[in-house]
Amino acid sequence: MKFAVIGAGAMGLRYGILLAEAGNEVTYIDTWQPHIDQIKKQGGVYVMRDHQDRHLVPIKLDTPETYQGDPDMFIFFVKQMQLADYLKSCAHFIDRRKHYAFTCMNGMGHIEKLQQYFDDDKIIGGTALIATVLPGPGEVDFMGKRGAGKMNMCPLNEKPDKMCFNLFEELKKAQMNPTLxxxxxxxxxxKVIFNSVINTICTMFEIQMGEFGNFKGAYEMGRLLIDEAYDVCARAGIKLVSSRDEEMEALDHNTRIDMPLHYPSMYQDMSKDRPTEVDYINGYIVKLGRKYHYEAHTHQFVTQAVHLAEFHRQNLAKQRAATK
Structure with a gap:
């Protein structure tokens, strides 16, 4: 298959590189100029796995202005707050009746934006329990052994077609462990509920997932957030793909066993002074609850706590700048 990956960040690179290794044609589209310049300078991306075996992987990288391809499918891996601008800049080469869009972006809000550019029967959404880090421009670190992690995928209309099944097979070849x-x-x-615990708590306290998982109060903290989110979904008529207990088991396994040394993507954003996606995760749960006359107080507190952590870092940066 021919893929165009919009967003050559950590997850975009991981999906694209593994799909290319599985025999697919992959082009990346990005707008972060230091990243683009570094990749052009070194002739590709330096790829590591768990900080080891650093090697250069040549990739084809364009900007929205230079891309001239006609892929079978676009893969979107950008931040929620960036997606609208990316779509606008890429609109001239998207044919809504022809092209497919696939995404495993964190949070909620992106599907409605994709619907403005792609027909509903051409949109495939998904979730990924896959840890990847972008240490800096021109390099990426795949966390976990090859084949580690798993993902879910489902077409927006819940009617898988030939293209959806083809994507499933290619993701399977790439050892992404997909479930349809x-x-x-x-x-x-x-997945939003999963992230509403791990991403936000680790970001607030600037800790690795394993530090949270091994904390004796982790279960109680996680259960509060999960129960509240499940209560919201019950009122909204949303049937989740795992039970509350299964979600807790997944949290425990991922934090203590699968990815104990990983810093979630939300923390990675905050540590680089980028806006976090907390409003699209915990904040989304709060808004959904209010729509159905339910106040998700714990998620509201956590949302503001992450914003307070962002605010604190910004103030520290201003203080450091003032003393120079």
């Missing part, structure tokens, strides 16, 4: 589910909203929301 039958409930679109339930699939995406289950």
């Amino acid at each position: 589910t039958t409930d679109f909203t339930g699939t995406l929301m289950t």
